Amino acid sequence: MPATLHTGPATLDVTALRSRFPVLQREVNGYPLTYLDNAATTQKPQQVIDALSHYYSHYNANIHRGVHTLAQEATEAFEATRQAVQELINAPEKEEIIFTKGTSESINLVAATFGRTFVGKGQNIIISGMEHHSNIVPWQMLCEETGAELRVLPVQDNGELDLADYERLLDENTALVAICMASNTLGTVNPVKEMTATAHKQGARVLLDAAQALPHSLVDVQELDCDFLAASAHKMYGPTGVGILYGKREVLEAMPPYQGGGEMISEVTFAKTTYNDIPFKFEAGTPNIADVIAFREAIAFVKELGLENIARHEAALLKQATEGLQANEGVTLVGTAAHKVGVLSFNIDGLHPFDTGMMLDALGIAVRTGHHCTMPLVARYGIEGTVRASFAVYNTSEEVDRLIQAVSRIAQRKRK
Amino acid sequence: MSSIKDIQNDIVEEFALLADDREATLFYLMELGDKMAPLPEEYKKDENLIKGCQSKVWLHAEMRDGKVYYQADSNTDITRGLISLLVRVLSGHTPDEILDADLDFIQRIGMHQLIGSQRSNGLNAMIKQMKLYALGFKTKEASKENG
């Protein structure tokens, strides 16, 4: 079944939806806040904030195994989010959704359980040169431990991957391909559906890092046919401290548990413990109940607007920003792939990204500067970092103009 | 040569003209950095990097006629501006004057609010390193006199 549930209205009323984000009403350094650091984390709509306080004010209780009313209400709300995630990514079953702290923990979980069980000496793992440290370091650690080989698919100058290179790297000893759907530094959208199919032909499993994709596009795990998918709630209008890991049932069932503790067991004696079924096998201890519950409101928000609408709006902002910045002498864009999410990295010639970032902050414009947790990628371009503007559904074309004007002013001052 | 106190007062006056305009203040800092005497390449080595700064900051110090002279550079313009202020205030003074200096101009020009806590920590690391040099020279002089 394709995911067709998230179409939303035909057009977006951005002014109206901005009023639903309290933080967007504030000023920074005497200017209206222009928040363009959405790839790091998005702002939260009132309904997410309210859900947190409503939970703590009305039905705070530990979930599962509770017979009292509050525990039942909390359990229902918690499990309702699981179902909402299942629908959002079109997973076949709700048990295939595991709650974690975030994308990083989701990837670490796979490395620690699937990795330690199914990846060994003589095998290899393929990642790309544009991965976030979260999708590099867990695999490096695993390879160090098991003697498996880490293979890195190089990034081309424009920020795209070369599928011919990919096919050369893949072989029958590839246990896993771990790749981002969209790059948090370059914005590049990778052809992950094709890459997944190619990997499967070689018998390799595929993990998709959807941290930068889920907030901006339709993600359908059945269509992609990935074995794992990781993402963070806080990058799609939800609370911090919640992530998801989707895994195919057959794979999750074959994997050992992640951490030991409450919730993940079926029966414990000192002689032997039997484990609970998925997803609980991977959710030891009391989870982040409040934030998981509030995450459902973020999903509701995104569905109400429609992911296609969100994607279209952000694409227009990206185009405007790209053209506006490109027109400046002394501004270099980093990452010019044909297909991108709303992430725009650039540098003002002769100016360190930190300096540009501080100058923009003085004008109330929030961007991120530095290596964006992709140090190998930044090194590949021979630079110290980038200034990164990243867009969300509540950003406006006036805000993009503000960015373009500010950058052009700073670049002019620098050239003088 | 003006006293450390006088130089600090001059800086406070200059910054007062910028009247809390963050953009203008940052541009001014960058200009100050541009104007600072360049650090000879030979001193841009890793052992001269100040630990605790987010940006790279190289500091070189030498003692002439009982006074400490600093030279510095950074890979970012704003940080170069910051260290140029410290060089301007402290360079050319005796180790004792440097060690006793109360660098209240930083607080008086509202630098912490301007640069935020991470860079403030970096600024403190710069001051500490400059004072450490002064202490080192002082100890060396004392041991020369005693020995």
Ligand SMILES: Cc1ncc(COP(=O)(O)O)c(C=O)c1O
């Ligand atoms: C592509 C990508 N992967 C992984 C992560 C890590 O996400 P988290 O910090 O929420 O675990 C990020 C966050 O910046 C990201 O952009």
